Amino acid sequence: MDKKRKFSIGEISKLTGVTVRTLQYYDNIQLVPLQKSETSRRRYYTESDLTRLQQVLFYKSLGLKIKDITKLLEETTTAEQLRHVLEKQREIFYYKLHDIKSNIAMIEASLAGIEKNDSLTLGNLVQLIISLNKDTVYQYKDVSFDKKSEDTFIEHYQNEEAILEVYWDWKALILEAVAHILNDIQPESEQGQDFAKRWIEMVVSISGGSQELLDVYKDSYKNREQWPKEDRQLIDFTNAFIDKAVDHYLSAGNSDDWRNTND
Secondary structure (H helix, E strand, C coil): CCCCCEECHHHHHHHHCCCHHHHHHHHHCCCCCCEECCCCCCEEEEHHHHHHHHHHHHHHHCCCCHHHHHHHHHCCCCHHHHHHHHHHHHHHHHHHHHHHHHHHHHHHHHHHHHCCCCCCCCHHHHHHHHHCCCCHHHHHHHCCCCHHHHHHHHHHCCCHHHHHHHHHHHHHHHHHHHHHHHCCCCCCCHHHHHHHHHHHHHHHHHHCCCHHHHHHHHHHHHCHHHCCHHHHHHHHHHHHHHHHHHHHHHHCCCCHHHHHHHC
């Protein structure tokens, strides 16, 4: 007597939260096929089918396509093959994260361009944003750093996500500085000083209180001729505004601790 537990499609739907329509689709493409009873027309799932469905849901939650999931389930997958698939999927998500952060940076620059000036024409800023290369960050792979700098970066940034976070925090403020310059915002103005405060906070944040890491960033800045052209041009364009805004902010008695760390 077959004592294996059997589940109807409705029961599986309730157990997993997957709609009946989706389960029928998985059945049609033989991803998670329903079993057929030998003695009746009833179709059902077994516990092993439920396990297979859970695997499908796991892979799907990671963003894998149905064809890739099918291949993983049909073949005898080794740990190395699974690792390769997951690493590839991680790269896809990193790129999506990178794309999201770049869009946020551009939106923030645009908002800075219209703040307190709703009638402003954004022509120059729009042209700049359209011309930006979102993949500029990846060009830093071709930049040569000395061994000490490389070791310091490796010590503080364990993965690509951390690097993207730092890069887009920096780039968002650079683009905001561009917006202020194009809109003739003065470094000493309220907006300029708000920018200076957030610039200092960004520097403190990305250095994590490490003087060694801060020194590496300073050295990189001094040797910025190695930077990707886009970032080099942006920093050269905004340098004077940033320096004046920060100097004015510090001269007003703000962030003495940061001033001492940065000297």
